[in-house]
Amino acid sequence: MASTACFIIVSRNDIPIYEAEVGSAAKREDAAQLHQFILHAALDIVQDLAWTTSAMFLKAIDRFNDLVVSVYVTAGHTRFMLLHDSRNDDGIKSFFQEVHELYIKILLNPLYLPGSRVTSSHFDTKVRALARKYL
């Protein structure tokens, strides 16, 4: 499992709708608040890259010191962004795919307004379990 991992879901209108620190290591205090800044800044590249490929998993698209940003773009242009320091590409891909399925289940909920914040604690638990499994 990666020592640092910050996972965030950004809706199609660029608003973060879910965020979680899923790293195992003790949080580096000064770095943690930077994670969101890095992820936000990486959106610039995502919006360029998303249209150049038909793949959903965009691999590592940005680098910040030893941290890498990996992105997965769904068909509805919701972006799953993971800031991590591990090199486990396959694990990240599997993680994204499983989270995508979870996200689709959230979308199928008639009470969920697409684009609004994901507040389901079930989703949260599942995502953290997946992070432990794959990252």
Place this chain on the structure above:
Amino acid sequence: MEEYPEEFRSPPVRLVALVGCPEQHGLISTHFLSQQPPINTLALPHFSKLSLLLHRSSKSSSSSSAAGILKRDWLVKHRTKIPAVVGALFLWDHVSGDPAQWVQVCSDLDELKAAIRPRNIKLLLLVVVGQSDEISEDRLLALRKRAEVDSKYLLLFNPDPSQLNNSLQRLGASFAELATTFYRDEGRRIKAPIEKKNLSSLDLQVRYCFKVAVYAEFRRDWVEALRFYEDAYHALREMVATSTRLPPIQRLLEIRTVAEHLHFKISTLLLHGGKLIEAVTWFRQHIVSYKNLVGPPKVIFLHWEWLSRQFLVFAELLDSSSATLQSVSSLPLGTVEQPLTEWEFHPAYYYQSAAQHLEEKRSSLELAVSISEAFNDNDDGSAESVVQSIYIGQFARLLEQGDDLAMQFLTDDEYTLYAIAEGKRFQDSFEIIALLKKSHEMYTNLKVQRMGSLCAFQIGREYFSLGDFGNAKQLFDGVANLYRQEGWVTLLWEVLGYLRECSRKQGAVKEFVEFSLEMAALPISTIGSIQTSKCGPGGPASLEQRDMIHTEIFALVSGEARPISLDGTDDLKDNTLHLEIDLVSPLRSVLLASVAFHEQIIKSGVSSLITLSLLAQLPLSIEIDQLEVQFNQFECNFIIMNAKKCPLEAVPSEQHDHRVESAPSLALVPNKWLRLTYDIKSEQSGKLECLSVIAKMGPHFTICCRAESPASMDDLPLWKFEDRVETFPTKDPALSFSGQKATQVEEPDPQVDVTLGASGPALVGERFLVPVTIASRDHTIYAGEMKINLVDVRGGGLFSPRESEPFSMDSHHVELLGIVGPEGEDESQRGPDKIKKIQQSFGLVSVPFLNIGESWSCKLEIMWHRPKPVMLFVSLGYSPNSNELNAQKVNVHKTLRIEGKNAVLISQHFMLPFRRDSLLLSRIKPVSDSSKFVSLPLHETTVLVVSAKNCSEVTLQLLSMAIEVDDDGIEKSWSIQHGGEDLGTAVLVPGEEFKKVFTVIPQVDSSKLRLGMVHLKWKRHCGIEDRSGLTVTDAHVLTKHELPDVHVELSPIVVSLDCPPYAILGDPFVFCVKIRNQKELLQEVKFSLADSQSFVLTGSHSDTVFVLPKSEHVLYYKVVPLASGLQQLPRISLTSVRYSARFQPSSAASTVFIFPSKPHCKMAGITDQGLESIIAD
């Protein structure tokens, strides 16, 4: 990049030396510099100087194997001191001169050779010859032998202008060749031990590789240079764990410094060769391999500084390199294992990283400084007199021992002290800001907003830590805007925290309150949020922190407490703090005011309901002291007092000009609408709009909130997607979807009647009168104005070009002719200010002052030119009050539909005289042109019957009917049988027809003859009740009807039947047929007579006769009637051979009445007379 010495930054330039003949040096060295590649020249006037230059210090060579990796001055020595080629110039005079001179030349040469041999410097002989000199091969050969050079390296140099260019060219080529040879030989010499792998230490391997690479660079062999730099670099990397020569800190320092230099060379060469991807990959490997070589904690800051410098230098290299990537889309994203990201090709990324590492350096330096101060037991002079030693990346203490200077190695502790002392001298913050600014600028130029704002945020943070709050605030403001827009709440919280602190430090109370309120109203989610202890000055983004900020602010504004010292907040006591919240303000979530009128239209003076709803997203509930609602109509403003805090009696007196309401509680609970419903009444018609709601909290704090309509209200941008209970601003959900903050106030109901008293349909042509009565019920009428409009029922104007009727003068089919005032009112009595304006379909007339109960009437005269229904619009505008000029106008509207109809329908037909037929050729053989018209025979009488039918619903009285001819000179002749006086009593009831007979005798042969117009004068029949005064004027109406054009032609043959008007059974009578030839040609006429069973006749049945011109042929038949009653005479049919035309008199013309016996009444006389007259015609 600037901190590297010049010799590292630029590619090396070959160096040659010239000795002797100083007057020629300038010329030659200039030429060498301009060559491609250039050659630097050392010009030595005298031979003895060279040996000084090339003097090799003995002690450095002895200790070179162990002390360090690279000598600091080695490169500069080879670039500026040791030439590759020495060119010895001799004058031909000296060479060819007397023995003393030759001996001198030889000794110089020997000295030179001795000096250059140890370094393998190449020698080139130049003999300067004059124009007139005789060249002797012997002496040259001798010189060459003496110098031991190849024959091609002995050159003649002719400074004469004609030969100079040639000489220089040759010289340049030879020098370049020799220089290349020298550097290659040197390179080979040093390369040999590397290839044999018999070097004693890695130090030497690095050094030799470096030298080989430099020699390759001299030769411009970039590929080999790169290879050996890389070899050196790799060898150096291996030294990290193995070398033990120096104490650990300094050892690492040296390795890092050398690696830095090597890396710089490699990157420069790669970028120079346009290998951008390789350069970036190389850089990344460089960083990866040295990143973990942190060193002991005391000197970690050196590591960060070094890393930062790597990034900075690479950024500068990329920035200045021409090998920029053209576009992002063509980016080959590295290898599979190590994909390169887009930013790694932009210098901005490296500047940013450099700044980040510099930040790390600063923090670890601070740590190191504090540690060193804690153990401050060293003498202060230990850091002094430390200089860079002769090896790159080494430091030594300079010891003065009398005149001698000696280097002493430092211990690690000494070096650490020195490094910390050095580090303290620099202001890293400014450096960081400069780097970030550069990066920010580049990102902005690339239109990469988010990266740009990350940089801006970092700059702002740096300024903040420096205490430059003005700059910091400006940057944070820009960043906050982006995060607000994109809804990154956590980031926004962070930035707002800084902004809040900035304004607190600057003493800007209003901004401080604004930012604090915005922070308090942010939708910070409680689950999954990132909790850190070290975050911005706003504290961690959490609900508790929001509560804290909220409490702090409301304690401040209520004046209860001063929570944290704010510079210059004393003025809060004296001045009021006023916040404006408009539709785009981020503070909308602090207080949102929605105002809805319950009615979309309200009557003036009638009270209606208005609902005022307030919403706050603050974490705690707040209590409002007083609310003021402001409208665009000033009189409607009202104030709502909080009954708990301020009883109604305690309202200050100056507020009594507004209505004051009291509400039991004005507490705003988070995320719950506070709904207040009040009466509202407006006296003034027009738009009534609620502008703003001002909430007053505490003695000095007011928030002015722009009112919004619930129907068009935007969601709060940040709260929109939050998980919260959504409620409606009004109790009635329908009102929430349709409610508006503005309403229309109607004008008061008119108290005046307008009556349009028209009866029946109007008839075309008459002046139709519509009486209008204005009767005042409860309003006096001031400045009354009546507008009249005539509009087509089908819409559109009364003038309709789409109907393809001929354009006539009366282009308006219905026209307003005038307005007739009431009886007794004269035009002269009207004041000059009275308006009366009449146009064809529009009229404007002023109405005089009318008191209550009075009335005024007038009549509208309207004329129809065409039958058409129209709508008559009459609108009366008046003001019920006299005094106000701009008083409210009251309008009354009336409409009436009036049909316009044709009164009479006039038609006509032509008849020929009895028993007289003309052969009209056009009637027999109709030509297409003439068939439209009725044909009339020339000079023959034709009867014209005009009939007028009353097609209206009223009885008409006909006055006269006549045919009027336009006097266009055409001969005509017709007689009127009945005079106009006959029509005086002709009254036509609806549907009745009136006929009048005219006789027409055409005089002119014309294919198209105008007959003229029928003029019919009529008027409405008054009958018994006299209503004419009401609806129509007395005047008669003239209706015109155009008679159709006729075709007149001469008929060649006229046939008339002659027979008595009656006959008696069994009594024979003569029946003759007259055939008249009107032409001047002989006419052959065939005729045949058909037998009739009622008659017995004598005469020829069929024959051909010739009728002479202008004469008449008569056929006589004697017939005896055999039956009584109306009987058909034998019918004759004629055929004109010339015209091949056959015609037959009509059957009506050949009918006669047969009496059974002689009648007994006395009518013979009359009949005879009638007969006579017909025959006489």
